[in-house]
Amino acid sequence: EVQLVESGGGLVQPGGSLRLSCAASGFTVSSNYMSWVRQAPGKGLEWVSLIYRGGNTNYVDSVKGRFTISRDNSKNTLYLQMNSLRAEDTAMYFCARLTGDDWYFGLWGRGTLVTVSS
Amino acid sequence: EIVLTQSPATLSLSPGERATLSCRASQSISIYFAWYQQKPGQAPRLLIYDASNRATGIPARFSGSGSGTDFTLTISSLEPEDFAVYYCQQRSNWPLTFGGGTKVEIK
Numbered sequence: 520e521v522q523l524v525e526s527g528g529g530l531v532q533p534g535g536s537l538r539l540s541c542a543a544s545g546f547t548v549s550s551n552y553m554s555w556v557r558q559a560p561g562k563g564l565e566w567v568s569l570i571y572r573g574g575n576t577n578y579v580d581s582v583k584g585r586f587t588i589s590r591d592n593s594k595n596t597l598y599l600q601m602n603s604l605r606a607e608d609t610a611m612y613f614c615a616r617l618t619g620d621d622w623y624f625g626l627w628g629r630g631t632l633v634t635v636s637s
Numbered sequence: 638e639i640v641l642t643q644s645p646a647t648l649s650l651s652p653g654e655r656a657t658l659s660c661r662a663s664q665s666i667s668i669y670f671a672w673y674q675q676k677p678g679q680a681p682r683l684l685i686y687d688a689s690n691r692a693t694g695i696p697a698r699f700s701g702s703g704s705g706t707d708f709t710l711t712i713s714s715l716e717p718e719d720f721a722v723y724y725c726q727q728r729s730n731w732p733l734t735f736g737g738g739t740k741v742e743i744k
Contacts, residue, residue, distance in 0.1 A: 564675075564681065564724055564735040564738075565735065566732055569733075577731065577732075580732070613681075618686065621686060621687070621728065623683055623686045624671075624683060624726070627680035627682070628680060629679075630680060
């Protein structure tokens, strides 16, 4: 079955760090464009980061220098390392596979909740 | 950054009625545009891509139109499972951005 399963969310203090994981099955992460999208409680969707098939990365300005997207090809898993977390980073974080070169989000995981609070 | 403005914020309709949702881009994005559906507690689902193409498995009652700055999602006859929040998204420019959403609720 083709699916994405996120993990690693939780409660963290402002300034803290967290690493999210997204395990893929039924397809190869490194052969696809992969992304993280977040949704603050009761709010809309915000694209966070993307990793290209070749390994290049891109980020929304608000997380540049704090978040790092990466993948482990041997584990077929996508990651998001989040440092210097702020209250405004509180959100459900979804992992998504893009639709080839079209950059639409065609496959989503169920999400993992990150809460930044003291 | 391209801003997508969705209207209305809430649409109150009855099953069987036609729903028309709008999304306006702050600058031209050609047809590089998509619609998503999100139900409570679930991840979004891709409905329409490149403004008017239905994604795999999406019923024919969903249709998309538009180009440039103005886009429309039409649900020809609402089914009970269509009551949800709908988001638009553009891929013309970085960063990829979404609209604020339209909630389609049961009247």
